[in-house]
Amino acid sequence: MPNRKRSMFCSKRNALLKQRKRELRSQETPEAREAHHASQRSRDLHSLFEESAEIRQAHLAAQLSCDQRSLLDEPVEARQAHLAFMRIRNQRSLLEELAETRQTRLTALDAPIMCNGTRMIIKELYSQILQATILNGPAAG
Known part of the structure; x- marks a missing residue:
């Protein structure tokens, strides 16, 4: 039973986190969204060059x-x-x-x-x- 309760708790918590993310995204301006995507792309490119x-x-x-x-x-x-x-x-x-x-x-x-x-x-x-x-x-x- 404890695993089932933990699973239900985790799924509720994940649902709340997803809802919070959606709310934050809806409040975000297009400029801030574009800046976030640009920083994500630069992080991805930077990780490509991190090989030794x-x-x-x-x-x-x-x-x-x-x-x-x-x-x-x-x-x-x-x-x-x-x-x-x-x-x-x-x-x-x-x-x-x-x-x-x-x-x-x-x-x-x-x-x-x-x-x-x-x-x-x-x-x-x-x-x-x-x-x-x-x-x-x-x-x-």
């Missing part, structure tokens, strides 16, 4: 070795297409400088299949190699 130098060095070494291996294994007849990605949807998993406009070489893809408007989730982004899941279009999968 050792982790960055290890990540860079892994990128270089993966790029070198894949370039050696790349068939000569592989089709190369240069595509500019104006927006990368998965920005939280990438550093800010990688999330900006980037031109990347994609190999073994049919260029007409990959066109403007193709959406993809970036899994890994190296200097020469891009691993992604294509969400729409003829090359989805």
Whole structure:
């Protein structure tokens, strides 16, 4: 029985807290709301750059070795297409400088299949190699 009472108390408390938050949000001015969202975005960006130098060095070494291996294994007849990605949807998993406009070489893809408007989730982004899941279009999968 004590767990049931505690659960009821917690759910009532959570409901009161949510109601209080709603009241505070309704009293907030649009300028204050925008300032709050801006500070939240800056905190998110700051957390992206908090990695230690050792982790960055290890990540860079892994990128270089993966790029070198894949370039050696790349068939000569592989089709190369240069595509500019104006927006990368998965920005939280990438550093800010990688999330900006980037031109990347994609190999073994049919260029007409990959066109403007193709959406993809970036899994890994190296200097020469891009691993992604294509969400729409003829090359989805």
